[in-house]
Amino acid sequence: PKRDRNIRSVMRTRLPGSIIALLEQAGLLAKELGYKVYAVGGFVRDILLARPNLDIDLVVEGDGIRFAHALSQARQGRVKEHQKFKTAVVVFPDGQRIDVATARLEYYEYPTALPTVELSSIKMDLYRRDFSINALALNLSPGHFGQLMDFFGSQRDIKEKTIRVLHSLSFVEDPTRILRAVRFEQRFNFRIDGQTLRLIKNAVQLNLFSRLSGARIAHELQLILDEENVLECLSRLQDLKLLAAIHPQLHLDADRTRVLMELRKVHDWYRLLYLEPPVNTWKLYMLGLTMGAERDSLELVCRRLRFSDRELREFLALRDLLGESLARLMTWAETQSSMSDIYFALDPLPVEGVLFLMARSRREIMRKNISQYLTRLRTQELLIDGSDLKIMGLKNGPNFARVLRKVRAAAIDGAAVTRDKQVELAKSLIRGLEPGGSGTAEPQTAKKPR
Ligand code: CTP
Structure with a gap:
């Protein structure tokens, strides 16, 4: 590959016209200020790999912050600057962001074997980067627009993977x-x-x-x-x-590997259906990665990974909740009782917990039920609500939730699907609560064994 290959035409096939225009304008503005500006890093790498990526990183030979303000002004953007690092972020009205950095020479002593004429601040900037595939610069200067600066064999490494x-x-x-x-x-x-x-x-x-x-x-x-x-x-x-x-606790045994693989599948499934709320991937996979760890060692792992006190508390609480839900699902598996039992077993969990139980389960029927919960039961609205109960004369208090819970169970299990049925059931439950009933009335609709 040529060191000074020009990829302008490749850029035109892989980037939106608006981005090309933005990059051209950046080059022009830099020139007006007497600077040079380059696109660098993952953005350039991904153009060559034909992978969509609009995270633009620019490096300026000159005053990066001053350049960022000029670019921002030209397009009604906003600038967040970090004087200390001589970097800035420009955000444009359409939401596009651009990171701007200042190329610095003083970072490294350059190996003396290299001819000094080759020293340029962009080259030094690239040399402090992680891998050759990320160390390409794309010249944006007018007259050189689209010229690749490849000092370290980046194109060869991309080609050779x-x-x-x-x-x-x-x-x-x-x-x-x-x-x-x-x-x-x-x-x-x-x-x-x-x-x-x-x-x-x-x-x-x-x-x-x-x-x-x-x-x-x-x-x-x-x-x-x-x-x-x-x-x-x-x-x-x-x-x-x-x-x-x-952390020594983070090793993949056969169990964790199996569950992580399944997590991947259920996570994909969940995303494919556009289900809400979005999953916290970190939380989800941490459950898999630490599966089976004792509470104490789990705490050590989390501390090593700098979980905040709150994150740690939440994560440990989630683990405890999972234990309870799992116990209830096991009971369900033995008796194969009603779907509402599944609902109430899973309802206290955040979605990451539910997906984890789904991935962990080896039984087809259980996975099916959990997916039913996620796609249907979880969001199914009751046809009556608190205001109906008030009209029926029920006062605020714990009985409110109890009645609604029983109506929900009956709705899920098919015993009270219509609004009339749900009203009727609520009324009879409330009657059962009357003095002496002590709030423990059983619904008339006994659970049907499945
Ligand atoms: N970089 C580095 N060392 C690091 C992190 C980043 O040298 N520890 C450099 C790399 O040149 C990288 C650039 O900073 O290309 C931007 O970092 P980042 O946005 O994390 O990398 P991308 O390559 O854009 O990766 P991704 O595609 O995952 O966003």
Whole structure:
């Protein structure tokens, strides 16, 4: 591949016209300020890979913040600037965002073997990046628009499907890059290059992960859990002993692997149906990843991953709730009683908990019932509500919920499907509550065994 290949025509086939226009304007504005501006990173990589990606990162040789303001002004945008890092985010009225950074030279001592004439701040900026595939710059300057700047064999590595660091201290500088290597490898179906793999194994042996903050690990792990190929990523992490390096409790045994695979399927199914509410992927897969862990070690894992006190409390509470729901489902499985039992077993859980139980279950009938719950029962409205009960003379209090719960059970189990039936049932339940009834009236519609 040519080092100065121009990909303008490729860009035109892969990017919307509005984005091309924006990039051209950026190049023009930079020129007016006496700067040069480049698109860099994942955005450029994904143009070559023909993958949709409109997360635009620009690097300016010049004052990045000043450039960001000029660009923003030209298009009625807003700027959020970080003086300390000389970076800015520009947000345009249509919602498009652009990250702007300032190319800095002072970052590294450059290896002396290289001819000094080659030094440019864009090159230095690219050299501090994680992998060669992310180290391409796309010139936006008028007259050079679309020219690729490939200093480190990026095009060759993309062609050869290789994840390669730019220098041997890359993982020492930033160990989260190890997790990124696996994530990109699995996402693009690339291979981590041999030398890079040795550096990873070295880093694991040197225990570089122990120096990393839990928040940074958690962030990278979350990105992995959002990947299409989450399972492939996890099993690669396991093979490279990276899961254990994060926390010894995080290992994939056969059970966890099975459930994670199923989680993937039920999660896809849920998304395909556009069911609400959206799933918190992190929470969902953490349930699978820590399945079977004792409460104490679970707490240690969560602390390692810098869960806040609140997140930790919520996660532990979810685990406890899951235990209760599971017990109720087991009872159901023995007696195969009514669908309303399924409803009440699952109702206290957030959707992540329900999906987890669905993935965990080995019984076809149980999975079917849980999917019924998610697609139908959960959102099924009763045809009467609190105001009806008030008209019937019921005062606010615990009996309110009790009556509604029994009407709901009857509605789910087919004993009170119409509004008339539900009204009738509520009335008779309320009669049963009358003095002496002590609020424990049984509905007349006994549960039908299924
Ligand atoms: N980067 C890096 N080291 C890191 C994180 C990021 O060198 N630990 C660089 C890479 O050059 C990357 C760029 O910063 O391309 C932007 O980071 P990010 O948005 O996380 O990466 P993308 O490559 O855009 O990845 P994704 O496709 O997952 O958004």
